[in-house]
Amino acid sequence: MNFDITEEQKMMLETARQIGERYGLDYWRKKDAAKEFPHEIWQAICDAGIAGMMIPEEYGGLGLGLVDLALCIEELCKGGAGSTLSQVFMLNPVFGGVAIALYGSDEMKRDLLPGLCDGSCTFSMALTEPDAGTNSLAMTTRAERVDGGWRISGQKIWITGVAASRKMLIVARTTQPQDGVKKTHGISLFMVDTAREGIGHTDIDKLGTHTLPSSVVYLDRVFASDAEVIGTIDGGWPQLLDILNCERIVTTSGLVGTGALALRLAVDYARERKVFGSRPIGSYQGLQFPLAQRWAELEAARLLNLKAASNFDRGLPFGSESNAAKLIASQAASGAAEQAMQVMGGMGYSRETHAERLWRDARLFRFAPVSEEMILNYISTVNLGLPRSY
Template sequence: MHVIQPMTEDQAAIRDAVAKTLEPFDDAYWAKTDETGEWPEAFCDAMAKGGWLGIAFPEEYGGAGLGLTEAALMMQTVTRSGAGYSGASAIHLNIFGPKPLEKFGNPELKRENLPKIISGQEKMCFAVTEPNSGLDTSSLETKAERTNKGYVINGRKIWTTGAQRADKILIIARTTPKDQCAKPYMGLSLFYTDLDRGKIDAKPIPKMGRKAVECNALFIDGLEVPKEHLIGEEGDGFKYLLQGLNPERVLFAVESVGLGFAALERATRYANERVVFGRPIGQNQGIAHPLAKSWAELSAAELLAYKAAALYDAGQECGAEANAAKYLGTEAGFTACETAVLTHGG
């Protein structure tokens, strides 16, 4: 059993400082980015200047040296501010995406890139998912073949966020055929290298929402990668990849919870202000009860997410909790937003 501790003064200060950074970015700002598809550059710059992009990275690289709990507080504050996933998705990858590089990259690769990622100077994308393999990473088909100087990568990736503006790419590819490996997840290697637009064609995928942060299909043809850009040992890429997956699941959970709470706050305000038949609609159980139910669901998901974060920060296994938190958090967040929309119809 793991007991969740109350928020510390330092953690509350982080939450309040992030909220202060977000004050200039109001509803009009986010509506404009979604309408125009314009990347939220000013928001990203503000978060970088505040030092928030390196919240979970070591101080020696310019980070704050804090844990997943503090990073989760930050990202929940972002979505709850009204930025939603337009804000969260713009910086989400910076928070734990480079962890494999930090943990397993060679010293020169880390010194050269981590400070730039943390400062916002260097922009990266993360290429894992493929059209034919989906979430089954062991079945990916992109190949990295050895050469005298390193590797050449060929293949396809999909749903790669931020590739239109990225300088670098964190990419996983198969270096040993699957039928030659003892286990299917072996033989995969992870690289952090330049995004050469002469070798990588990034095509945006049309979406219904969150236009400010694009997703892409990548077509990779002869991308040359120096051997120094291999992260860790060849064939161990899947193991390194896991370093960032559980924290990422926790962040998705709290981001969804933050968005859900933001929706509930607006719906509750409307329910208290909207008067029909001589009284606020919030006094009707048909309005109040769904809002209360959503609050309970969000609060439960929030607790599980911070339990997972606490386990991670303590160096304990958190896979089950992180996965469950992502499921419950996204479900609760969606339901809260749906309930808020229905409330505004009253």
């Protein structure tokens, strides 16, 4: 197993580092306070080719892999953004790029992938429902066959980035569950215009990730043509899992970057702050050990995440690795941000030291996009072979 970074990757990471630092902590504090989408940094990311990193060259991308993208996301989030920037990668290179590149038609690839690469086409995905939550197979959103396509009706919740998106990936049932047939049968994916007639949405007031609003989405007989189907009708469940497991990988990359940023802020403060004498507080093991513990956890999550990304790039199963990496990273990143606040004392509660924003944003990812309890369920049954509990 080779852990070396290639010269090409070093150049990409340097570009990502420069962008991340150019739009640093103060930029994100202002965007968070104003609840504004980070258009400027996203356009810079697109201009640098990072958004289209995994897109084939014929559609305007770089034709590289998920390992390359994961490394760049870490560096970008480490520069000041924290974990909220990784959500923009979920929306566009994953919900848009992975979905279309793997399962979209040739026409859809030609129409949408160049826009993803240059930033002119943005995406969201409508999956979660109020009465289903993590149990996506219990969704009640239905797509009914009509002349030339489908009519989609239902309600979704906690859908990120709707207002900033041009396209929405909608997950719906095209066939209802039947006795003797797996519940995974009957799920289908549609890529439609966000502004299409019948789609409405309202924002949810929330604790963090203010630069990306989350919404309740209402679908009232929304028309989707046959050309807007992603993958196969009724066979969308395994295709959806590929998209969601890639979502885990970019989430983890952002969390690893967030943890590194939080540790840097804590260490910088602990080196300078002196109380009860002339020694900096960073010399005390009571502060050192919790930070060291988080560093070790983040490094473990990082390596496991890169293994998951490498497996994806090589066409190997990657679900166990991507889920386990996300579990460790979400706990470590939110813990690192909270420990940074603790190191800073009262100043950690101040917006000017940035740690509180990192904590607010990172805390989300202990239960989203999949909760740590559901990841432990997955590991218990798939990796340990224990009987299913639900």
